[in-house]
Amino acid sequence: MTKRVHAMRRRSRPLLATMLAAAIGLFATAPAFAHARLTSSDPADGAKLSAAPTSARLSFSETVLVTDVSLAGAAGREVETHRESAMRPAAQSEVTFDALPPGDYRLQWRAQSADGHPMSGSIGFTVK
Missing domain, CATH: 2.60.40.1220 (Immunoglobulin-like)
Structure with missing residues (x-):
């Protein structure tokens, strides 16, 4: 793989982790909205x-x-x-x-x- 692909993957990890945490938080509180x-x-x-x-x-x-x-x-x-x-x-x-x-x-x-x-x-x- 090229250095550019590795650099893109490293930059996208924090964004992916943030999106995953937000999704888990949303589903964990779903019963509170019922x-x-x-x-x-x-x-x-x-x-x-x-x-x-x-x-x-x-x-x-x-x-x-x-x-x-x-x-x-x-x-x-x-x-x-x-x-x-x-x-x-x-x-x-x-x-x-x-x-x-x-x-x-x-x-x-x-x-x-x-x-x-x-x-x-x-x-x-x-x-x-």
């Missing part, structure tokens, strides 16, 4: 239930403050729900309600993650 998310629900989204549930549970990837949960049935008619626990940060939230007649239902929720990020979603299920 927001809380809904990990499961009971009933599950899209569930077809043969027995009418009397409660619904939302489970999150981390502690959140669930600020609102509502359940609507046919034609958007709201079903009365009760929260068993006081509104406080938790990784799970549960609401209870009277046994539901057959039909399609939509459970809507809103929450705030520990970092202040607002979240919302809905779960649809059918009682046969």
Whole structure:
């Protein structure tokens, strides 16, 4: 190899090392950028239930403050729900309600993650 090629390789090593360190730092901190998310629900989204549930549970990837949960049935008619626990940060939230007649239902929720990020979603299920 020529002296010129060796000189170019020596000069590029610090740049390569800096870029590699930056990439490792970026990927090492990636979980810090993640927001809380809904990990499961009971009933599950899209569930077809043969027995009418009397409660619904939302489970999150981390502690959140669930600020609102509502359940609507046919034609958007709201079903009365009760929260068993006081509104406080938790990784799970549960609401209870009277046994539901057959039909399609939509459970809507809103929450705030520990970092202040607002979240919302809905779960649809059918009682046969």
